[in-house]
Amino acid sequence: MSTQSAQSILFTHTAPQQGFRLLELPPEVADLLASENPPTLYLKTPAPVTTTTATSKTSDPREYVNLCTPTQTYRIRQVQSSNSLHILRPSDRGGGDTVLRREDLAVVDGRAAAAVVAAASQEGGQGGDMDVDVEVDVDVDVDVGVDLAETMTTIAKCGSTLELHVPEGGLQAAEFLGGLVGRFAGGVSAAAAAAATGGTGGAGVAEGKVMEAVFADIPVSRAECERGWVEGCAFVWRGRAWAPTPEVMMEVWKRVVDGAVVQGIDLRAQFLVDDLWKSVVAEEDEEEEEEEEEGQFPRALFEAVVRRVVEGEEGKSLLGETLKWASLDKDACVRWVGETYLEAMAPMASAAVGRSEFLNAWKDHLPEAWREEVALAKLTDAVYQLPDPTTICFVTEFERQRSKKNLPTDASASTAAKKSRNWHELFKNQKRQKR
Amino acid sequence: MPSITLHPRASRSPSRVPNPLPQLLQTPSGLALLELQGTINIPASHDESSHSAETPDGASVFETPIGKLLFPDYSPQNPADDSAWMKRVYLYVGRYQRITGEVKKLPKPLALVQRRPTPAPAGSAGGHESDELEVVEVVRYKIYFKNRPEPVNDL
Numbered sequence: 001m002s003t004q005s006a007q008s009i010l011f012t013h014t015a016p017q018q019g020f021r022l023l024e025l026p027p028e029v030a031d032l033l034a035s036e037n038p039p040t041l042y043l044k045t046p047a048p049v050t051t052t053t054a055t056s057k058t059s060d061p062r063e064y065v066n067l068c069t070p071t072q073t074y075r076i077r078q079v080q081s082s083n084s085l086h087i088l089r090p091s092d093r094g095g096g097d098t099v100l101r102r103e104d105l106a107v108v109d110g111r112a113a114a115a116v117v118a119a120a121s122q123e124g125g126q127g128g129d130m131d132v133d134v135e136v137d138v139d140v141d142v143d144v145g146v147d148l149a150e151t152m153t154t155i156a157k158c159g160s161t162l163e164l165h166v167p168e169g170g171l172q173a174a175e176f177l178g179g180l181v182g183r184f185a186g187g188v189s190a191a192a193a194a195a196a197t198g199g200t201g202g203a204g205v206a207e208g209k210v211m212e213a214v215f216a217d218i219p220v221s222r223a224e225c226e227r228g229w230v231e232g233c234a235f236v237w238r239g240r241a242w243a244p245t246p247e248v249m250m251e252v253w254k255r256v257v258d259g260a261v262v263q264g265i266d267l268r269a270q271f272l273v274d275d276l277w278k279s280v281v282a283e284e285d286e287e288e289e290e291e292e293e294e295g296q297f298p299r300a301l302f303e304a305v306v307r308r309v310v311e312g313e314e315g316k317s318l319l320g321e322t323l324k325w326a327s328l329d330k331d332a333c334v335r336w337v338g339e340t341y342l343e344a345m346a347p348m349a350s351a352a353v354g355r356s357e358f359l360n361a362w363k364d365h366l367p368e369a370w371r372e373e374v375a376l377a378k379l380t381d382a383v384y385q386l387p388d389p390t391t392i393c394f395v396t397e398f399e400r401q402r403s404k405k406n407l408p409t410d411a412s413a414s415t416a417a418k419k420s421r422n423w424h425e426l427f428k429n430q431k432r433q434k435r
Numbered sequence: 436m437p438s439i440t441l442h443p444r445a446s447r448s449p450s451r452v453p454n455p456l457p458q459l460l461q462t463p464s465g466l467a468l469l470e471l472q473g474t475i476n477i478p479a480s481h482d483e484s485s486h487s488a489e490t491p492d493g494a495s496v497f498e499t500p501i502g503k504l505l506f507p508d509y510s511p512q513n514p515a516d517d518s519a520w521m522k523r524v525y526l527y528v529g530r531y532q533r534i535t536g537e538v539k540k541l542p543k544p545l546a547l548v549q550r551r552p553t554p555a556p557a558g559s560a561g562g563h564e565s566d567e568l569e570v571v572e573v574v575r576y577k578i579y580f581k582n583r584p585e586p587v588n589d590l
Contacts (some may be wrong), residue, residue: 008505023546025546040442044438086470089452391455
């Protein structure tokens with residue numbers, strides 16, 4: 001009986017139950033939620049795939065939900081449990097209900113309908129002709145009667161929890177961006193035609209809204225969306241979002257460099273973006289009169305390209321404000337020009353170009369003073385391939401992902417799976433083999 | 436646009452019901468977590484063995500007693516850093532069954548997520564549910580019963 005001196009709490013079940021989901025929080029998300037001003041999180045799913053691959057894949061393999069903090073993205077995975085997880089809350093059903101509750105308790109304790117009757121009659125106030133059985137019930141009654149105000153009740157039962165994972169290789173906003181924006185490949189006239197057939201034609205739509213609409217369909221966090229947008233040189237033009245091909249990027253960039261030379265703008269120092277734009281346009285007017293029709297490009301595209309190579313403060317959003325003063329980030333600029341040029345000129349192994357030829361073209365696309373910066377080592381390792389001793393070609397994001405995924409050998413993957421108690425991990429490999 | 440908002444805080448302020456649980460298990464919202472190997476079978480009909488109360492929105496809420504929770508080694512007078520009491524929790528179901536469990540710290544905190552109730556529009560009573568979610572509480576401990584029920588003597 002010593003245990004009875006400790007606090008004993010009546011435990012009840014409330015019906016109807018409520019709907020709850022249990023979300024397992026990685027430490028950084030838990031910290032985020034515990035912070036003074038926790039940010040709003042978003043659950044994002046990819047936009048339903050409507051075109052292209054519809055014939056080959058009937059069921060959308062991209063059905064999933066991502067949890068996005070402002071800067072991070074997690075894949076949500078539902079994990080079933082054979083245990084039941086009850087969510088409890090203190091119950092305030094005291095007072096007038098107490099009598100009823102005593103009856104209930106007798107049922108629980110006595111497990112016999114007869115006991116209920118007996119207990120109820122006892123409740124009536126006479127302690128007359130009770131048998132032993134009822135006596136016991138009363139004992140229990142008195143025992144917990146002290147704690148009756150203290151009740152915990154289960155209001156929900158969960159058979160599963162949601163776990164958060166950062167998918168292998170991270171989530172690339174760029175993957176989704178490509179499918180959601182127009183491909184700006186040719187000159188203005190071609191793109192304008194595409195815009196017309198696109199049908200939206202909402203010239204009045206604010207640029208920000210167009211971008212937001214695209215972001216809403218990219219199932220990654222805001223920061224990653226913005227990074228993908230900037231890195232892809234995406235821009236809004238005539239009410240539609242566009243991403244230029246590497247060829248167009250290089251074309252624009254070359255004109256920027258040339259224009260800067262003509263107008264005497266030093267790209268190494270801080271410059272006015274307006275001046276640079278004028279230099280690009282002026283050059284067009286004077287020298288490329290005959291090419292103007294297809295050679296022209298929207299200012300938004302120009303700004304997107306400049307924004308790509310501008311020196312930005314770490315973590316600061318470059319979007320949403322017009323660029324005014326800018327200075328280029330030398331290393332990033334040299335690398336970007338090299339990689340984009342390579343992607344434009346030698347997109348695959350079969351189209352590999354000569355190495356010295358590539359290096360020279362690379363130099364030609366940089367401001368004079370930065371020619372010496374050019375070296376293969378400046379490129380990100382994974383983006384290029386040397387198919388034979390003299391040539392070089394670009395490695396697409398897709399191939400990079402694939403080679404990355406092939407890296408862990410089957411043996412190591414299965415041992416990792418064995419260690420894990422997670423069913424998804426355990427059966428992942430088998431599934432892959434069947435396919 | 437397939438994007439659902441998950442608010443980091445509950446919209447409702449927690450109700451001030453006294454919380455009988457040990458301090459460690461108490462949360463601002465009062466919500467706590469109890470894990471059980473197995474299920475609690477609640478009889479389908481509530482009319483006899485439970486009592487109901489009318490909630491303001493007209494739906495009746497039943498509470499069916501299951502048993503008693505007991506933290507035998509816990510005392511509010513214990514020093515706060517004393518965790519010995521966590522090793523033993525009893526759940527009595529009926530007179531002769533007892534499940535022994537413990538209080539465990541969750542390896543990762545769990546967010547309790549629920550649909551955010553929208554403010555009831557004028558004229559219609561009751562909380563309509565919106566398509567927005569909210570984190571009602573973040574729980575870091577659970578009461579965990581992993582053993583089978585054992586027979587006990589009558590108390």
